[in-house]
Structure formats: C-alpha cells, structure tokens
Amino acid sequence: MERLVEAFEEEVRINFELGCKCRATVRLRSLSSTTAVAFKVQTSSPHKFLVNPPTGLIPPLSQATFQVILKPQTHLPTSFPRSPSDRFLIKTAPAAEPISATSTGSPISIHPDWINSWFSTNPNLPTYDLKLKVAYVGLFLLRQAVSGGETHAAKNIIKRQKSILPELSSQETESLLSAACQCCDPDNMIGLLLEAGLKTDSSVRVKLNDKMSAPIDSRLESKGWTAIHVAAAHDQVEELSRLIKELADLETDGSGLATLDCRDKDGRTPLHLSASRGNLKCAKMLIEAGADKNAKSFDGRTALYRAAAGRDTKMAALLMEMGADPTNTVDTTGRTPLEIAQEKGNVKVIEILEQRELMLTAARRGDLETMRGLLKRGAKANHSDQYGLTTLHAAAIKGHKEVVCLLIESGIHLECVDKEGHTALHLAVEGGSLEIVELLVTRGANVNAKSKKGVTPLYLARAMGYEDITQFLFRRGACSSSFPSSSSMSSMLQC
CATH class of the missing domain: 2.60.40.10 (Immunoglobulins)
Structure with a gap:
C-alpha cells in the first residue's frame, strides 16, 4: 500500500x-x-x-x-x-x-x-x-534534566525545542543556571546551555560567575567562538547584521578572524552553527553576504550535511536554494548529505536533495513536463551544479526555449552567474541560439554583463563568428568599446 x-x-x-x-x-x-x-x-x-x-x-x-x-x-x-x-x-x-x-x-x-x-x-x-x-519536552522537564546532571536528556529537549532557551525570562535563566551550578557536572551542563543559546545579562553574570570555575563569557571564548559565531548560533539576527556590516569595512589581518568564514576550535564557521541550529534567517544572511556555503569543518561536514543529518527540512531546502552542493563528501567517511539523509530515513530531505539533479537533468534535456512537475512539487528553479551552472544556464546553452520561459516565469534571476561569472545570456550565445538570446534580452537580461575575465556576450558572439547574434546585440545596446584583451580569449574559451 x-x-x-x-x-x-x-x-x-x-x-x-x-x-x-x-x-x-x-x-x-x-x-x-x-x-x-x-x-x-x-x-x-x-x-x-x-x-x-x-x-x-x-x-x-x-x-x-x-x-x-x-x-x-x-x-x-x-x-x-x-x-x-x-x-x-x-x-x-x-x-x-x-x-x-x-x-x-x-x-x-x-x-x-x-x-x-x-x-x-x-x-x-x-x-x-x-x-x-x-x-x-518543555521547561519543567529541562529544569529536571539540568538539576539532575542529565546532559543527554537536556541536549535532546533543546534540540526538539530550539526556541526554549532564547525565550526564557531573566529570572528563568538565573534559575536554570543556578540548577546547573548545583548538578554533578556543572561545567559541561553550563557549557551546553550557553552554546545552545541561553542569554545572560550582566546581572545574571555577576550573580553566577563566582559560583563557576570559569566565567560565563570565557566559556564561549574557550570554544574559539567569535562574536559572529555567537550571533549566528543564538539566532541574533540584528546583531549578526551589524557584525556583517562591520566585517565588510575590515581587511583580513591574515588570521582569518575578520571573515565570515572564521573557524572555531572544531573548524566550524558561523554558517555551520546556523545550519545545525535551524537558524534560517542567519544562514541566509551569511550566504548572501558571501559566506562559503560549502565550507567544511575539521570533521569534513558542510552546513548542508549538518542540516541533512539533523533532519532539518527547511534548512536543507534553504541551503539547496542558495546553491549548496549536495555531492560534497565527508572526508573521513565519504558520505554525502543525500546518503546521510537516506540513512536517517527523512523522506522530505531526500526529496529536496534529489531535486537538484532532477531539475538540472530536465533543463539539459528540455524536459518541460518533468520540469513543471518538479516546480509544482516545490522544487526551486535556481538549483546549480558544482560549477555554479543553474537550470537556466543549462537550458539556455541547449536552446530549450520552452524550458527557459518556464524558468523565467518561475522567478529565476536572469543575472545568476556560474563560478566563472557567466550569465545565462553568455551561455545562450555560446550555444549559438539567436532565439534564446532574443528571449533573454527581451525579458531583461543585461546585454553588457561581464564574466570574471571581462568577457561580454557581444565579445563572445563576435569571437565565435555568430554574425546574427552579434548584430542583434548591437541593436539592443551592447557596448563595443570595452572588450577584454585578446590574450584572455583563449583562456575564456577554456572555462
């Protein structure tokens, strides 16, 4: 059945x-x-x-x-x-x-x-x-677990109720930390609560620091966490936004601390912590600001792997939508996010991870019906492969007009680029399809878009001898005055 x-x-x-x-x-x-x-x-x-x-x-x-x-x-x-x-x-x-x-x-x-x-x-x-x-679950049982020193039970309650600690009042926070101080293993229990997002104000710190072997603030520092790690882990969206703006004005001093991909003692970046805790807004903010969505911690795990292992459907969907690579393997085990999702038996995460290959294959083949079915079931249009080529890139270079139209109607960004900075218009020109070039330009594609090597669609059309595409781009305002040097042409064709 x-x-x-x-x-x-x-x-x-x-x-x-x-x-x-x-x-x-x-x-x-x-x-x-x-x-x-x-x-x-x-x-x-x-x-x-x-x-x-x-x-x-x-x-x-x-x-x-x-x-x-x-x-x-x-x-x-x-x-x-x-x-x-x-x-x-x-x-x-x-x-x-x-x-x-x-x-x-x-x-x-x-x-x-x-x-x-x-x-x-x-x-x-x-x-x-x-x-x-x-x-x-709930605060009543969490307090029981904390006071009894049952770290495993406390950790699993927090895992199931990610908002339970950040939403506590100052009085509830003080009560919970006091219980932790009296348990059989206070250092580990307090560390668990702080890392999981328990917020402590100055009055709580003053009351509790003299009861602890190490001050509250130093416990997070001992993990190698920077301020941006703390904000990402504790879902402090406004604080994370402020820190990202500050980082944008700083130059890395060589230590790696002034970057979005700074590492803690386990090699985890702020994105790893956001993904592990299901902090969707923080994860999206980090990636949009330029964080490496495929960064690996010292154990070889990516943010997507952590979301898949944690059965976090929403986080897995977000990371896939933002271009995370589901084929990255854990260095020690060789397992991919898809394989760990299959092991955990989470059907929704498996479907999300499999959607990328299905979408890309449908785009390459021009399989309109499959593409429609996937989109109807919630697949995102902007899935990309390990080279950054999206479904729009794949359909454009193959000349599949109906699929290109469907993807545009689905809201895919016309100026999405691959790892070399090529837009879908670049690839439509490379594929030699005037019809696709006309369609993309008519829908608003930038005729003067440049790849990382400075190559424009017009330059590419002229270099490849497509006279009809060249003339069309000229008529639609393509600039002929700024071309890359001739020496870059050979390297561009090898991309």
Missing part, C-alpha cells in the same frame, strides 16, 4: 508539566491528488491519552489536525524526552467512492462514528499505517 499521508513532525511532542492537562497538535498532510483519505488514531497508552478527534477525513492534497491530550500526571515520565512505551498509530485508507467524489479540497464534515464503523466493517481494507513516537 503506498503512502497516503505524512505528518509534519515525526514525533508527538508534549510540553510536560505535573498535575495538569498537556496538549499537542498533530498535523497531517494528504499525499493523494485524487482521493480523500480517512484516518483513525490509536494509542499504545489509552489510560494516559485522549485523542480529539480520533478519526477524520483529509481532502486530496489538503491538511487535517487532531489533538493529543495527556491526562494530568502525578509522576515524571519514566524516560524523557523520548518515551519508548508511548506511541501513536495512524491507520489511513482511501475513502469510499461516494466520499471521494465530494472531495474538492475543502474540509469534509463526516461524523467520527461513520468512519469508525467504516474501518470496522472493512477488515480487509488496504491501509497504510503511520507510526508516531512520543517525546516529552
């Missing part, structure tokens, strides 16, 4: 507190484009959980939600954040024909008893079962 739905999260994450009801909302997405999907939710712990509603119907390519309610508990979970004994099973099946016929994308109102009865009276119904694990 093929997969009919997917959950937005692989776990039911419950913000736990003693003695009160705790709720979590689970979102499901239909993967069927033609048929409504019925679902029925079952739990391994019915004495602990209520589900509302326990059954439902999802229209084609639509979404549905249900709420999990944990009854008031008098004891802590036996293990957290992951609870092996608590699980949910979501049974799904294509809805009956009369219901499917009414599924037009708007919510469908069907009484739960009807769906329950339908599942019960159709024991041989082909179903697809979706399994969700349970994780208990």
